[in-house]
Amino acid sequence: MAAHPVILPDGQATLGVMGGGQLGRMFVQAAQQMGYRTAVLEPDAASPAGWVAHEHVRTGYEDVIGLTALANVSAAITTEFENVPAASLRQLATHRPVAPAGDAVAVCQDRATEKAHFVASGVPCAPHARIGSEADLAGVDTALLLPGILKTSRMGYDGKGQRRVRDAAELAQAWSALGRVPCLLEKMLPLAAELSVVVARGADGQCVHLPVQRNLHRDGILAVTTVPAEGIPAATQAAAIDSAGRIAAELAYVGVLCIEFFVLADGSLVANEMAPRPHNSGHHSIDSCDVSQFDLQVRTLAGLPLVAPRLHSATVMLNLLGDLWFDAAGRERAPDWSGVLALPGTHLHLYGKTEVRRARKMGHLTITAPTPEAARTVALQAAAVLG
Ligand code: ADP
Ligand code: MG
Incomplete structure (x- = not known):
């Protein structure tokens, strides 16, 4: 893998991003503000990031010619969506610095490996079991895991690919309805609040974070984020920040990573999922913090100093x-x-x-x-x- 050099904004240096959605757009805008040129790889002709980048490589995410073109114009490359093929990031990394790494993104792409990573980091998460076969279904510890939520292991977002299940019969129906693809069954937890923490970790291991965000979801989609996270005890917020830092360090992560947490009715904290990129709940930082999550993405990618963002x-x-x-x-x-x-x-x-x-x-x-x-x-x- 190419080493991680410092890439200064000299008017020529181009930062590349896989994906053309709104997160890519805000990354591009932050990079441009700092004086970088920008390139986006995105198949869609009309994409939020493609509109604003200097260069738009219009191919699929696995297209060898497109990946080569992106690597040729970019000094370093990041991603704006977690379902970018990890193999494409690994391939880009043979030519250019890539952050986050394909291996780290791969962990986040599968709810089962994601949960295993939380456990390995010493961070509690919901009791869960993999469901990939009839035998898995039959072996479910119903007393421990039901009522629960069955989630497809891969590709779920905004509450898509999820079914709430009360008993074994509903579980079997839900798995069929989800196409019998590999799933994760999670115990339904009594949520008192939802939080998220955005961390940025540099190649040297330095880690900074945005203030803890309090999130309200409607129909599985983030609706409102509030910062400061009012009503959440300082000790809980400190624990969330500490856990997020450990999760990033354990992944040897370089880039911006967001961890979603649940605060349970008894006040305890569990990790829900993570995203290997800036996060919807961190968008406020553009306007409310002196360093935004997209500035942090640029800094980690370009090997520039990280400073702790301050909520103003x-x-x-x-x-x-x-x-x-x-x-x-x-x-x-x-x-x-x-x-x-x-x-x-x-x-x-x-x-x-x-x-x-x-x-x-x-x-x-x-x-x-x-x-x-x-x-x-x-x-x-x-x-x-x-x-
Ligand atoms: P997505 O990838 O769609 O964001 P999440 O796993 O974050 O999937 O689930 C979406 C929302 O569903 C969460 O923000 C939370 O409100 C609710 N939810 C998910 N898992 C659980 C759980 N184990 N117990 C209770 N509520 C949950
Ligand atoms: Mg979520």
């Missing part, structure tokens, strides 16, 4: 899903951006997606304010304006 404003982030583009009667409409932007401390981020679909992440709105109460008040006003 209380913040609430609201995801803007495609549903907002439809009125109660189901007719398409434009959301009232003027009404939202008339409120103090609102930062509108739209991803440039041309096709509106319900439950599709079209953008997000960050509200910054001097106090958590003020941020919450404006967030409620913004939600009312958006209807």
Whole structure:
């Protein structure tokens, strides 16, 4: 693997990214602000990152010619989605520094290896079992694991590929409904709150983190992130940060990594899943912190110094899903951006997606304010304006 040099923004140096979604777009924007050229590999002609990058290599993620083209123009390469083929990252790494590494991304791509990694890092997670055969189904410890959630081991996101199951019969039905692919059955836990921690780890092992984020999901999709994480004891927040750092170190991780945690009804903390990239719950950092998660991604990729981000404003982030583009009667409409932007401390981020679909992440709105109460008040006003 190519060693990890320092890549200075000299007007020529290009940072490459696998994937053309909104995370790639915000990475590209952060890199450009710092003076890098940018290149995106993405098959879709109309992609949020492809629109804004200097170069758009338009091939599939496993296309040898495309990967070679990306490696040729890029001084170093990162990824914006966890389902990037790990083999493609490994192949790129024979030519250029790649962060995160294909091996680390591969661990995050499978819920079973992900959970095993949490255990190896000494971080508690939900009781679980692999379901890949009739024998696995028959062998489930129903007293321990039911009621539970059956999740496809691979490719699940935004609550997709999941079924809640109460008993053995429902479990068998759910596994069939999910196509009898390899799955992980997790015990249903009594959640008091959901948190996430974004860490950035350099090639030298230095690790910094964003403040702990408190997340609210609706229908399995992140809806609201609040920072500071009000109502979460300082000891719990410190434990989450410590666990995230250990998970990253145990992976010998280089880049930005986000760990999702559950706080249970008894106050205990368990890791849920991790993403080998910036995370939706860290988007607030662009506007609320002096160093954002995308700045950190650029710094780790370019071998630049890491500094601990400082939260300078209380913040609430609201995801803007495609549903907002439809009125109660189901007719398409434009959301009232003027009404939202008339409120103090609102930062509108739209991803440039041309096709509106319900439950599709079209953008997000960050509200910054001097106090958590003020941020919450404006967030409620913004939600009312958006209807
Ligand atoms: P995704 O990859 O879709 O984000 P997650 O594993 O994070 O999948 O699950 C989505 C949401 O479902 C979580 O944020 C949480 O609200 C809920 N959830 C997932 N696993 C459990 C569990 N074991 N117990 C209770 N709720 C859960
Ligand atoms: Mg999740």
